[in-house]
Amino acid sequence: MKLNLEEVKPLIHLALKEDVGAGDITTKVTVPTGIKAKGIVIAKERGRIAGLEIVKLIFKMLESRMTGRTSSIKGQNKIRFRTKVKDGDKVRKGQIIAEISGPVRSILMAERTALNFLQRLSGIATFTAEFVDKVKPYKVKIMDTRKTTPGWRVLEKYAVRLGGGCNHRRGLYDGVLIKDNHIQINKCSGTPGLRLKKKEKVPVIGEMMKLARKRVPPGMKIEIEVKNLREVKEAVRAEADIIMLDNMNVGQMKKAVELVELLSSAIGRRPLLEASGGVNLRNVREIAKTGVDMVSVGALTHSAKGLDLSFDITECSS
Template sequence: MIKTHQEELEKIINNALKEDLGTCGDITTQAIFPTTKKIKGFVQSESSGILAGIEIAAKVFEMVDSSTVFKAEFKDGDKVKEGQLIAKLEGDVCGILSAERVALNFLQHLSGIATLTSKFVKKVKPYKVDIYDTRKTTPGLRLIEKYAVKVGGGCNHRMGLYDAILIKDNHIAGAGSVRRAIEFACKGCPDKKIEVETENLEQVKEALETGVDIIMLDNMDVKTIKKAVEIVDGRTILEASGGITLDNVEEVAKTGVDRISVGAITQASTPLNISIELK
């Protein structure tokens, strides 16, 4: 995903660098090191998890100072342990220190998402179900956050409002019913798959009668989800969503749904503890 969106990635990095460096740059480093000073350093994991964003971190250093050498010892998707050396750095101290925080922000944040995603994926591994992300992402960072989900073994839901149809409760309220909302969507975008959000079993039955591609079971308890699985009986894709945690995801997976979408993997992940040390 990242390799095919280089222009967008550079915009994301540029915005982060502008936010940190402003128009004056790193005034602390510039004051202490007014002339070029070559230095070495390393990136180290301070906790265990799944690495994501190592190439993005390398890109940050390159965009700040193209002479900086960033040699990764691991690749995205690798498991790292506390104390492991992730990458080696060599270059001018100003370039390295000016890029350090932005590079770490990306690396820590994305690795946190990948790590949490992998925990959800591991929980449901015995079952025929996939873990999906949602649009609950940090504004401006959706591309790379969804990339981190993939690195962690998860699947991407729609990228935005523009690339897939998902009929939600407010669409249904405006249209008057589940059936009418689906009919309108079919006429408006006949070439797109349609997913509809349902809140009860009556809506599930109504959606099923239309032949809709995916039915989302929104904030239903496990007992209701099981009944929905029985009603649908494999005739369309079922997605459970809402209130999914590491504590209950396996129980939801056991019901027989095809997909489970989890907003928490991008919205509530804890950054992986990673540091940069100079020597």
């Protein structure tokens, strides 16, 4: 599971800048220069680790910054970060995650930033793994959403993958998802070519699909959000690639799956079905039982609790 570290360097730079600023004043006035130290990162609860490569990069970037500020000999500001586990590994309470050694001033300067990243990403990976474990008996994928922390999306989606989940579209640019607001806007703007229903006076799903199909790049999948069985039927007939069952209860989802199977056997083409809305650890197994292909969970990134980790100095020398 590769992560493009170049993409996250600006975020790390910002994080160090907001925390370190002009320097760590507490360490500067209480810790003598030239002190070397060793320390360990410990898991204070069980979970799934994510973000070790980011922590390495944080120390490397701080090291480069410190070397650039001083005329010290090369290597004096070297921080060594040795991992005891890998990204994606399960850890138990009390387990040592990594060992850190080097100039104590530099270590303390980067400590909080490093832990913030590691705790946040490990929390997402851990939470995702809980959902994945719940649906293991079923052929269903746990998907993330765009409900991510601004600026953190590439990292948070990486953490979801480490937890065994799958990534939905990365942004607005790499997949079509027609939602109720798109339909409503087309209704309000009177877009030519959209046929209105006599009763509800909203555009037919098939017409929206035709518009999208004409304009999307070749090979790009089109997903459409539906709220009832009538719309499910329209979406299947319009040859949607993915149908999102939005805020349906389990009973409605079962009927939707049965309807799609019936219609698909007749036309020889089955769209993927995605359950979305109100998904939690209490109901995700029942949702998976309905036969949907994917379950999208916004909570993976907007509600994950950071994994409890700590850093402790174990020895020091001058």
